[in-house]
Amino acid sequence: MILEAVMLNIKRGFEQEFEAAMLEASCIISSMNGYLSHELHRCLEVEGKYLLLVRWQNLEAHTIGFRESPDYQEWKRLLHHFYDPFPVVEHFESVELRPR
Numbered sequence: 087m088i089l090e091a092v093m094l095n096i097k098r099g100f101e102q103e104f105e106a107a108m109l110e111a112s113c114i115i116s117s118m119n120g121y122l123s124h125e126l127h128r129c130l131e132v133e134g135k136y137l138l139l140v141r142w143q144n145l146e147a148h149t150i151g152f153r154e155s156p157d158y159q160e161w162k163r164l165l166h167h168f169y170d171p172f173p174v175v176e177h178f179e180s181v182e183l184r185p186r
Contacts (some may be wrong), residue, residue, distance in 0.1 A: 088141070089175070089179070094173050095171065097168055107165055108164075109178060115157075121141075145177055
């Protein structure tokens, strides 16, 4: 399992529109092969700041399956105009922690 983590800074005053667009865009991402789950978190300290977490079966499900799909163009149309600056997308894998 891969965790995609994206810190999103939304243009001031567009937070409600962004959340509505993300709700619509959620249907797109959740229909992708290799998609497991996603969640959006609103920052309590900084207005317009969000954390998007998406779980994928593997890295390629996101970087190839989703990003190279025709549906990604609709995702971009719905969401990309809200970002300022454009976000950095990072991928993480679990680290197994075992007591010694």
